[in-house]
Amino acid sequence: MSARRGGGRRARARQPRGRSRVGEQFEAEVGPVAHGGHCVVRLPEPESRVVFVRHALPGERVVLEVTEGTDGDRFWRADAVEVLDASPDRVPAPCPVAGPGLCGGCDFQHVTLPAQRALKAAVVREQLVRLGRRDADDPLVSGLAVEAVPGDVDGLRWRTRQRYVALPDGRRGMRKHRSHDVVPVDDCLLEAHAPAAHTVHGVDFSVAADGFWQVHPGAPEVLVDAVLDLLAPRSGETALDLYAGVGLFARFLLGAVGRETRVVAVEGDAAGCDHARLNLSDHPRAVVAHGPVERVLRSSYDEPFDLVVLDPPREGAGKTVVEQVADRAPRAVAYVACDPAALGRDVATFASLGYRLTALRAFDLFPMTHHVECVALLEKTGSHLR
Ligand SMILES: C[S@@+](CC[C@H](N)C(=O)[O-])C[C@H]1O[C@@H](n2cnc3c(N)ncnc32)[C@H](O)[C@@H]1O
Structure with a gap:
């Protein structure tokens, strides 16, 4: 397992377009899952904005907090910071540093394993229909299920290679989502105890x-x-x-x-x-x-x-x-x-x-x-x- 030195926040590649909306909170109904580990929320007027929200589940009612977005952006990014009406697929994250503003390595720690696989199947189906121009009713698409790796019972301890960032105090950590900021992580629950066998x-x-x-x-x-x-x-x-x-x-x-x-x-x-x-x-x-x-x-x-x-x-x-x-x-x-x-x-x-x-x-x-x-x-x- 390797460790690298951390830096400051990721430099923005573009100039912000208009007033920043970062930190603003909205109550919202969560829509479907989208490719990339988030769900889609459509904020009504006056915001009229698509928001990609992490740490949420389809059908939930949440308070979202904008993490990226300005008045000029077509869409914003956000974290669900409070769950008002939880999905039955929601579980407490096994990892103490998974969640809004914490380690960015995992997207679905708050979801049961079968529901994680159902979300992934929905994403594959959507991409095949949207980009692959397949019919949504094609049984190959509509019947797709994401299969577990045999023997994988809890979805943890499977990463045989893991990158940590070395912190100045000698500890190690991992980066936050879309950031160079580092969260101390002593033990990533995805890291396998045994090295890779080839x-x-x-x-x-x-x-x-x-x-x-x-x-x-x-x-x-x-x-x-x-x-x-x-x-x-x-x-x-x-x-x-x-x-x-x-x-x-x-x-x-x-x-x-x-x-x-x-x-x-x-x-x-x-x-x-x-x-x-x-x-x-x-x-x-x-x-x-x-x-x-x-x-x-x-x-x-x-x-x-x-x-x-x-x-x-x-x-x-x-x-x-x-x-x-x-x-x-x-x-x-x-x-x-x-x-x-x-x-x-x-x-x-x-x-x-x-x-x-x-x-x-x-x-x-x-x-x-x-x-x-x-x-x-x-x-x-x-x-x-x-
Ligand atoms: C997903 S890995 C698959 C490796 C192998 N099939 C396996 O399962 O172990 C992709 C591989 O493609 C190589 N690669 C990436 N871009 C490439 C390119 N343009 N031409 C040839 N190889 C490339 C990478 O070095 C890597 O070994």
């Missing part, structure tokens, strides 16, 4: 101390199983593993398609590539390509591939990479997504290229936070629209 289904992976590895100890197996289940690889099928890290998916794809089959792993981090080469060294046809996916695919590996795994960072794969994938004409793409908005946007691009979303699962790899991991299957349909 063994997945009996296979040991070599990983750099500061390199990418899933933070929830149950995540690698859950994701590998979901990807293999959805892709259903056949012996002899070629595969691309994009944003491959240390080769987690490539390694199991090779196990499924056969060690003599061509599997290309593309990763942007040089150290990640070195570890991927070690992890795939038993497989003579495995190739690890170093560089940004977009650049690697622009100049190389332009032959058809049967299967593609896409596991991009939060910003998603984006239009160019999705087009490059479609150009390889895979029969199936497994898209592992940590941001449902990016997933929704890329699903729409895939659809315009003749790839339909045919299966979707979502996993609670980050309990107590608003984050959620999806695994989507996109399959080639007959109707290529380009």
